């Protein structure tokens with residue numbers, strides 16, 4: 001089977017590529033290396049067992065000719081390429097909307113043209129400012145005003161979902177929508193606001209761990225290889241097209257407790273420094289204070305439940321960062 005992964009040199013994409021290569025498939029990657037890197041795919045490129053089955057194109061998904069060729073060649077399409085991370089979105093507002101809305105529309109249009117099954121990666125951000133848990137796929141969404149750009153990521157991902165579902169309804173495109181909650185593991189960079197790699201990096205340098213807001217906001221974390229299993233399971237299932245699925249963990253933790261856990265796990269001498277949101281991001285920044293998924297739906301379709309607990313995830317990330 002030929003599998004196309006847009007954003008395949010990114011954190012999740014590189015693990016997904018590895019998993020499909022391990023199963024004996026051909027993997028095609030397109031990535032412009034904006035937040036991804038050659039380092040993420042170095043190990044699979046250098047693995048002799050994979051080298052004649054891995055094809056990497058360094059280009060943007062907005063390049064219509066290149067994408068026509070790739071989508072036309074492959075059997076399945078995973079669309080992961082996107083502007084990612086709160087900090088990146090705030091610093092690149094226009095380019096982010098362009099890639100997340102226009103880029104996804106182009107990918108879906110080509111999948112419909114060539115009749116290729118496609119899975120898109122939306123985000124838990126689409127739920128917005130909910131305080132209840134767990135979040136169910138059919139819940140309402142609550143955003144701040146358009147003057148607050150942090151919501152543009154959520155809104156752009158929501159538009160992606162509508163577009164994928166509209167292609168399913170009107171053109172019969174087998175499109176699957178996934179909402180990923182915080183996914184973590186080796187190769188994730190802390191450079192664009194991702195909390196665990198940032199804390200681990202600070203702890204290993206014995207620098208203060210900078211907790212934004214009051215530290216009482218909570219998140220759940222899912223190990224990247226568990227997420228990859230979920231993505232592959234949904235893609236190979238016959239009845240997941242036209243559906244939306246949460247993919248996430250269920251162990252809820254405050255950012256303050258997470259910082260303490262990482263200090264303990266690394267044996268660091270770091271202190272914890274509370275930084276107000278307006279200093280960390282921008283004036284009037286709004287965060288999601290709680291983000292816990294219901295995973296009942298994905299469980300009922302493919303039996304998915306995460307198998308890696310937070311302590312194990314932290315251990316793996318710390319080992320990777322040390323190395």
Ligand SMILES: NC(=O)c1ccc[n+]([C@@H]2O[C@H](COP(=O)([O-])OP(=O)(O)OC[C@H]3O[C@@H](n4cnc5c(N)ncnc54)[C@H](O)[C@@H]3O)[C@@H](O)[C@H]2O)c1
Pocket residue numbers: 006007008009010011012013030031032033034035036037059060061062079080081082083084099103121122123124179180181182183184
């Ligand atoms: N990591 C998470 O916790 C998380 C949570 C929710 C949703 N997601 C979604 O999962 C997907 C993958 O995220 P990730 O965490 O691996 O981030 P990532 O930044 O590592 O991966 C995104 C990849 O897309 C590439 N890319 C960006 N614009 C591109 C373009 N125009 N053309 C080609 N490639 C381009 C980047 O270079 C990068 O390699 C994204 O769609 C993201 O929105 C991730």
